[in-house]
Amino acid sequence: MKKIKNIVFIVLIIILNCNLVFGCSKGKEEPKGKLSVLIQNNASQDVDVINTLIANYKKAHSQIEIKIENMTENEKIEKVTVDKPDYDVLICERNMMISMARQGYLSDISSNVSNNKMIDKFYSIVSTYGRIDDKYYGIGVMPYSLNFIYNRQQAAGYIKNSDEIDLMSLLRMSKEKNVKIPIVLPKEMDISLAVASIIADNMINEADLEKNFDIGQEKYKKLSQMQEVFKFMNTLYKDYGVSVDKFILSDSSIVKKVESGEVPFALVTTLSSKEIDESKNIAIVNNNIIDSSKVNPPVIIDHLVCQLQNAKNKDEVVRFLDYLSDDESYKALGKEGIITGNRSANSELKGLQSQMIWPISIANENNIVFYHNLPYKMKPHIVEQTKNLINGVYSGSEWQTIVDKTYTEKK
Structure with a gap:
């Protein structure tokens, strides 16, 4: 009987240790989640950069299910994002952002812009494009x-x-x-x-x-x-x-x-x-x-990343906005010779490219x-x-x- 008790005790210890090991391991895993993105006008010239950024985000967050849809009809975009809460992020032009924000369909992301020190990391025009009055509703992708x-x-x-x-x-x-x-x-x-x-x-x-x-x-x-x-x-x-x-x-x-x-x-x-x-x-x-x-x-910034007011996966939207506010997300683009709105990435540029940064670097709302x-x-x-x-x-x-x-x- 004593021998049986010892065996049971040993088994319990093993189970507890396994739970601790796998529990800790599980705690380090990437949180599972979903993110649904709607892109307006995927024919514009900056879409390749947008797709690259999203692809890199997928690699870094492989356990997040990311759904991407493209749409060109402006009126339809406003309708589906309001009537159907199926989307979390809208990537759109500034005039659509203004229209939807003033109707209360977009979330104010000013705290995200501030917490991620976007104004320090990026040229002013990147955040200015996403600002309406004194609030931020979008993050510029490719100026x-x-x-x-x-x-x-x-x-x-x-x-x-x-x-x-x-x-x-x-x-x-x-x-x-x-x-x-x-x-x-x-x-x-x-x-x-x-x-x-x-x-x-x-x-x-x-x-x-x-x-x-x-x-x-x-x-x-x-x-x-x-x-x-x-x-x-x-x-x-x-x-x-x-x-x-x-x-x-x-x-x-x-x-x-x-x-x-x-x-x-x-x-x-x-x-x-x-x-x-x-x-x-x-x-x-x-x-x-x-x-x-x-x-x-x-x-010109053809696309701004916005959070829809009725987004179901708000935590994943914040994670995505954090990624777009990180210098590391743009470094590979800078090494390829692509001018972005990120100061650190553009430090990789040479020659005339560094001259061509000038209009972007000093641009303001006008x-x-x-x-x-x-x-x-x-x-x-x-x-x-x-x-x-x-x-x-x-x-x-x-x-x-x-x-x-x-x-x-x-x-």
Whole structure:
């Protein structure tokens, strides 16, 4: 009997030890969970970076079930995220973020931004893009800017004082010498919208657009500063020959052609930065359109990561936002020569790439591209008018036409 008791006692000790061992081991395991992500417009040029970040997150958190869905219909996105609480994270454009936040459909993530010291780790524009009034609703993923670039040696044959060329000098020369300028732009931006964005960056107070977001037909018509942008586009067409024929569609290989001197000038974005990491022959045009001023070009962030108010898996959303706020998440991208909004990752960049960081590094709320502070339903009508302008058709009532079509046409 005593022997049986000893055996039972030994078995109990073994069981307890096993529980302790496996219990501790289990405590160290990655918490299991779910995360459902909805991405608006997965055709934009920054989506590759978004997919890379998500893929790396999956590797680091393999026990979390991550579901990703893409959707392009803006109205449908608002409807499904409100009516069906199936999604935790929405990755969307700024104007959709503003619309949904003001309707109470997005969570305030200001505490996450503060706790993760995002403003210290990232350039100001990354958090500014996700801010509405004094609260944060989104984290910017991939900022990029529009840059006219030129070959230093070749430019000397076209423009005096070619050490620092401003945009108006470039456009003036282009007209006088009939020089066509190759362009490489994201799929969702044509040259007319790019020109309008550069002008608006010089002339528009973006805080006013944000404050008056979706204020309605009659109130929008009173924003006379918008018509000034289109008026100046007409001036560029008449006096500087800025027409659709002035530009030639190209691809990222154009950067190497500018480097070699085969092409003297081009309009590119920092998304092309991988092509020019070691260049010593290329410089960046100062984007000012007003004499004696140095103007930062518009900075664009096509996607912001937002937490939906009715998210079921809030803990997993916080974990994902923490990951996107970590320097380590971006280091591999920096080593590949990709410009991000992360200061530490961008320290890996060299040569002209480090110059191309400048517009992003000093950008503020007034460098948010203007159409991101206007309702997304307005964009097709803006593009329609900017295309008219770059083809020489000016009515003087472009802004009124945009507003009327936005608020009177059937949805």
